[in-house]
Amino acid sequence: MARETTQSGVVGSLQRLMGAMEENKEELPQLEPFRIKLGSLMELLLAANQLQAKHRAAKQQASKELRRLLAEAQLLASVVRVAVKEHYGTREEKIAEFGLQPFRGKKAKPSPEEPEPATKQAGDSGDSGSPNEPSR
Numbered sequence: 001m002a003r004e005t006t007q008s009g010v011v012g013s014l015q016r017l018m019g020a021m022e023e024n025k026e027e028l029p030q031l032e033p034f035r036i037k038l039g040s041l042m043e044l045l046l047a048a049n050q051l052q053a054k055h056r057a058a059k060q061q062a063s064k065e066l067r068r069l070l071a072e073a074q075l076l077a078s079v080v081r082v083a084v085k086e087h088y089g090t091r092e093e094k095i096a097e098f099g100l101q102p103f104r105g106k107k108a109k110p111s112p113e114e115p116e117p118a119t120k121q122a123g124d125s126g127d128s129g130s131p132n133e134p135s136r
C-alpha cells in the first residue's frame with residue numbers, strides 16, 4: 001500500500017487505523033494506551049482541521065470584500081480626479097499634487113528634413129548629382 005502524503009490522505013489513513021484498533025481492542029490489550037492516546041490526538045486533529053476550514057472560509061470572504069472595496073475606491077478616485085481637473089484646469093501644475101499629468105501643450109514637430117534613401121537599388125550608383133537630393 002502506498003504511503004499517504006497529502007494531509008487529507010494522512011487523516012483518512014489515521015482514521016482507518018483508529019477504526020481497526022477499535023474493532024480489535026480485545027485482541028490487542030497491550031496497545032490500549034496507544035489507542036487512547038491516538039484517539040485523543042485524532043480529536044484534536046479533527047478540531048484543528050475544522051478550525052482551518054473555518055478560517056479558510058473567512059479568508060475567502062475577506063478577500064471578496066477587499067476586492068469589492070478596491071473596485072469601489074477606484075471608481076470614486078476616478079470621479080475625484082475628474083473633479084480636480086475640472087476645478088484647477090488641465091493645464092495647472094497644481095494637479096500634479098494629485099498624481100495627474102498637467103497638459104503642457106504639444107511638442108513642436110521637428111522641421112521636415114529630406115528623407116534619407118532607405119536602401120540602394122542594385123543598379124543604382126547613388127550619384128545623382130546633388131548630395132542633398134534623393135536618388136531617382
